[in-house]
Amino acid sequence: MTNLRTLHFYATPEHDCSYLQDREAKTLFVDPQAIIAKDTYSQLSDLGFRRSGRHIYRPHCNDCQACISVRIPSTEFQPSRSQKRVLSKNSDIKIRVVTPQFNQEYYELYSRYISSRHADGDMYPPSAEQFNSFLVDGDQESCFIEMRGPDNSLMAIAVTDYLENGLSAIYTFYDPDDTRRSLGTFAILAQIRHACHIGLPYVYLGYWVRECRKMSYKIAFRPSELLLDGHWVTIK
Incomplete structure (x- = not known):
């Protein structure tokens, strides 16, 4: 089982910031192949990391500390x-x-929400595959x-x-x-x-x-x- 000392991290190239206009951002990811136990995930959360699907990440920008946990x-x-x-x-x-799961009722609400509130974002258009990869799939207790x-x-x-x-x-x-x-x-x-x-x-x-x-x-x-x-x- 991987711990903080043995984890590998990878930084993305600079990309458009999701929060601030005309800013570039970088993201630091935990090795997606690593098996992250609950205690290690908890330690990462204390260090400002978040989870999205199977990815655990935090901002890693060169000249900006705007994102505060x-x-x-x-x-x-x-x-x-x-x-x-x-x-x-x-x-x-x-x-x-309840246990994380895909069903039509959940997906229809999700689809309506994304289409109404985030049609200008990178999550639009919603899809069943996106719902599963973002909200259902993952190796953590949820x-x-x-x-x-x-x-x-x-x-x-x-x-x-x-x-x-x-x-x-x-x-x-x-x-x-x-x-x-x-x-x-x-x-x-x-x-x-x-x-x-x-x-x-x-x-x-x-x-x-x-x-x-x-x-x-x-x-x-x-x-x-x-x-x-x-x-x-x-x-x-």
């Missing part, structure tokens, strides 16, 4: 007034934790946190990895036509509750970029911790 201490989290309103608006949602309305309609799914010390929020997709419920925020709140329920101290939210408005929601959960110069720093 964020995690929420689940047991210390205190919802804001607006987050309490989101919880209240969604008190009728039923939550179920789950789908399924959220259904009172009529049993599928509202949202949060794709989540289990770490030794927390949950890693991989991706969330939800009904793009329902703007009242703030389903993206509710999905994070649901993951925080799940972490508390199973006794895990953190929820890792991925990268926050100050200059990217789409990322601003990630530091609306307080307290949060930011990975700065290799150390997790609390912001309240």
Whole structure:
């Protein structure tokens, strides 16, 4: 089994940044052939790595440190007034934790979400192959946190990895036509509750970029911790 000392890493050539216009980015990948145990994956997450399908990566840009890893201490989290309103608006949602899988209901929601919210991105157009490679395939312990309305309609799914010390929020997709419920925020709140329920101290939210408005929601959960110069720093 591979550990941090024996892992090999590979850097990509420079490419267009996904977050900031007119910027070039580089990405550092863990050897995709390596077998990554849960403890090693957890250590990598503490160092700012993320997972996408079978790939574990982090930004590795030459002259930019804009991407900052964020995690929420689940047991210390205190919802804001607006987050309490989101919880209240969604008190009728039923939550179920299931094994990652492809089915037509999940895929149709995913396809609608990508087509409505990310038609200008590199995930468009959606496909069943993309769904499987991005959200189902992978060597890590993972789950789908399924959220259904009172009529049993599928509202949202949060794709989540289990770490030794927390949950890693991989991706969330939800009904793009329902703007009242703030389903993206509710999905994070649901993951925080799940972490508390199973006794895990953190929820890792991925990268926050100050200059990217789409990322601003990630530091609306307080307290949060930011990975700065290799150390997790609390912001309240």
